[in-house]
Amino acid sequence: MNIIGPDYLVFGVDDVAASIEYLTAFGLKPVDVTDKGGLFEALDGTGIIIRHKSDPTLPPPLPTSNMLRQQVYGVRANEDLDAIEAELSKDRRVTRLADGSVETKDDHGFELKFQVSKRRELNMPAEKINAPGAPAQRKPNEIGVWEEMPAAPRSLSHVVLFVPDIEIATNFYCGRLGFVITDVLKGAGPFLRPKANDDHHTLFFIRTPEYMKGCEHLAFHMGGPTELMVAGTRFVKKGYQSFWGPGRHKFGSNWFWYFNSPLGCHFEYDADMDKHDDEWIAREAPMGAEASQIVLFEMREKWAPGGPPPGAKP
């Protein structure tokens, strides 16, 4: 089953106008968006779909405060959809839609959809750095930062779920859908990578009581740590609320910056995540501040040393 990763995450929100404002400011591009909601795309066409929570076209909600209504996974080809349908219809209802996509639920009741991935192939450079001892990545006269530099989310990276039972969740995604565990935070849960994606994780679970079931956060890949910090700084300046970061995680090595949102979960910018193949042996670390990050910063207003020399007349 060649699952690539999340194409879209679908939300039923209680304030469509606020969510439209938020997603646009976050850097996603509205596509066919009306006052009823619509799709907000990253550069590769993956993204977030919102509707009002009362919209009858949405899959049903969980009985918690969660607003995530469906994870839409992209697969490589039609044969993968057939394989998923064959495997999952052994023990649950699976619906084939007219466009060939497949809808069902996981073992915790999270709604799922599988489709031949709609993501577009990106062809753009990663952030370039220069360092002694290595060939320069930026040519002479090629500058690294400028005030209006682009810093747009490139691709939907991962989703993190609060689930009551890690074993049930892992058995379903690994045992039935072919995800692989890359690392484990003991006390929280495992990081998972689907077979057709070499990113460290597209899915992570955190064990919680039943009444918390839902989405903890989702993340979009940026072009590098500088883009991440530029995008986050612009976001904070517009009044949006930083939750955690910027910093760099240990497992996955990805830079992170998390923000509150009107969609009932955190939104994260991430950058420069590790890649893995089947040779990799999963590590384990106890959940906690030490294991969570190699560095953590908190944004402050711009400041510079300087001003008039001491004692100078104003």
Add this chain to the structure above:
Amino acid sequence: MTSAQPLCHADEIAEGEARGFGPLEGYRRKIVVLRHNGTLHAWLDACPHYPGGTPMAWKTDAYLNGEKTHIACHSHGALFDMETGECVLGPCLGQQLTRIALTMSDEGEIFVTAAQEEKRA
């Protein structure tokens, strides 16, 4: 120890509205002031879901849910009763926001007294 710190005039907070102030001296987080059924209530901007309490707005002064019926934590959508501060839905179900006492001058200016929040810890 520290004198009362002014927030704003009571008239500046309309029915069904919330505003964040600070962080003020003696408080580790902002203070959320809202008016519900005519009465002003003030809460520490610290959701009890994660240790230490984390900020709840999704944007400056955006503390309420879409229907404006509850204070919402825009981390994971927890809903809190505006009058009692109790979490009625979400990850901190049954836990409480920390109430901040307000005082009002004869002219209608509202104040908080610093260092009150430290007593709780």
